[in-house]
Amino acid sequence: MNGTLLASNLVRGLVSGHFALRLDTNNASEITLLSGSEGGSISADVVSIFEAGLHFARKHLGPPKYETFAIPIGVAASQGLFDWVAGSWGSTPESRDGAVLGVDANFNIKSEVGFTGALIVETGIPALDAASKEAGHLTIRFQPEFIDVKAAAGKLSLAQAKQSLWRTANFRIQINGLDCTKVSKIDAFTVTRKVNAAASGSGDIALVPDNIEFPNLKITLSKSIAATWFDWHESFVVNGNNGDAFERNGTISFLSNDLKKELSRIELHHLGIIRLASDPKDGGSQLARVTAELYCEEMQLGPGVNP
Numbered sequence: 001m002n003g004t005l006l007a008s009n010l011v012r013g014l015v016s017g018h019f020a021l022r023l024d025t026n027n028a029s030e031i032t033l034l035s036g037s038e039g040g041s042i043s044a045d046v047v048s049i050f051e052a053g054l055h056f057a058r059k060h061l062g063p064p065k066y067e068t069f070a071i072p073i074g075v076a077a078s079q080g081l082f083d084w085v086a087g088s089w090g091s092t093p094e095s096r097d098g099a100v101l102g103v104d105a106n107f108n109i110k111s112e113v114g115f116t117g118a119l120i121v122e123t124g125i126p127a128l129d130a131a132s133k134e135a136g137h138l139t140i141r142f143q144p145e146f147i148d149v150k151a152a153a154g155k156l157s158l159a160q161a162k163q164s165l166w167r168t169a170n171f172r173i174q175i176n177g178l179d180c181t182k183v184s185k186i187d188a189f190t191v192t193r194k195v196n197a198a199a200s201g202s203g204d205i206a207l208v209p210d211n212i213e214f215p216n217l218k219i220t221l222s223k224s225i226a227a228t229w230f231d232w233h234e235s236f237v238v239n240g241n242n243g244d245a246f247e248r249n250g251t252i253s254f255l256s257n258d259l260k261k262e263l264s265r266i267e268l269h270h271l272g273i274i275r276l277a278s279d280p281k282d283g284g285s286q287l288a289r290v291t292a293e294l295y296c297e298e299m300q301l302g303p304g305v306n307p
Helices: 003-017 079-087 227-238
Strands: 019-025 028-034 042-050 057-066 069-073 096-103 109-125 138-143 146-150 171-175 183-186 189-199 205-213 217-222 248-255 262-278 289-303
Touching (some): 028 069, 028 079, 069 109, 079 109, 171 183, 227 262, 227 289
Antiparallel strands (some): 019 028, 019 096, 042 057, 069 138, 096 109, 109 146, 109 189, 171 248, 183 217, 189 205, 217 289, 248 262, 262 289
C-alpha cells in the first residue's frame, strides 16, 4: 500500500469520526481532525436538605461541574498540540483554550463545545506490538476550567487539519547496556497528572497542576537475546545493587512506515528492573520469550531525532 493511499484512507477514517480539535496557541488557532471524542459534558450534583416539619428533602443543584474531554491524536501532531502534550509531562504544564468541533462529511461545522483553562491529566500510549497491523494513536484526556456550548458556524479547510498515519508495530526501544534488538511488545501505559481546583480572588475556579505519575513498563522480548537483561536483574534485584548509579536510561521511538524516520520519541530516565520472567507456555522453544517489568522515574515526550 503506497503513501498516497494510506493518507487518503486516514482522511476518510478521520472524516467518519466527525470531530475536530481547535486549539488556541500564541494568538492563533490550529485545527486537528479527530477520529472520535468523548466527554465534555456539563453536570451538577444534587444537594438534599431536610427541613423541620417536612418528611422529604428539599433539593437544589450545586455549582456546574465540567467533565474531562478524551480525544485520540497522532504521534506526530501539529506543533501547538504536540507542545501542549509534551509540556504536560514537565514541571510547568500550560493550560490551553480551544473547542471540540462536530463536523459533517463536507467539513461544515455542526457543533462547537468551547473550553478554557484546560490542563492535560492523562496521556495514554497504546500497546506497541511488532506483530500488529493496526493504526495507532495517543489518547489524551484534559480537564477544562470552563465549558461553553456555542452556536456552530463555518467550514474547516483540510489544509488546516494536520495529521499523520502511524502503526503500533512501528516502534523501537533502546536501553543503555541492554540488547533490545528483539523486543516484540511494550504493553499500553498511561502518564497521569493530578489537578486541584482552587478558588481565585474573583470566586472563579482555577485549576492548579499537582504531581505527575510515570507508570511501570512491561516489555516482552526474545529469550535468545535476554542475557544482558538477566544479568541486570540478578545484580539489581537479587544482589541489591539498585541505587541511582545502577539505574539506566533509554528511549522509545515512534517510527514512520519505512522505519527510517523517527516521528517522535519518549526519553526514559532512571529505569530500574523489578521483575523478569519466562513465559511458561513457550517451554524450550527457540521462540521462547521473557517479560520484564521496569519502573521509570521520569519520561519526556519530544520530537523525533533524525540525522
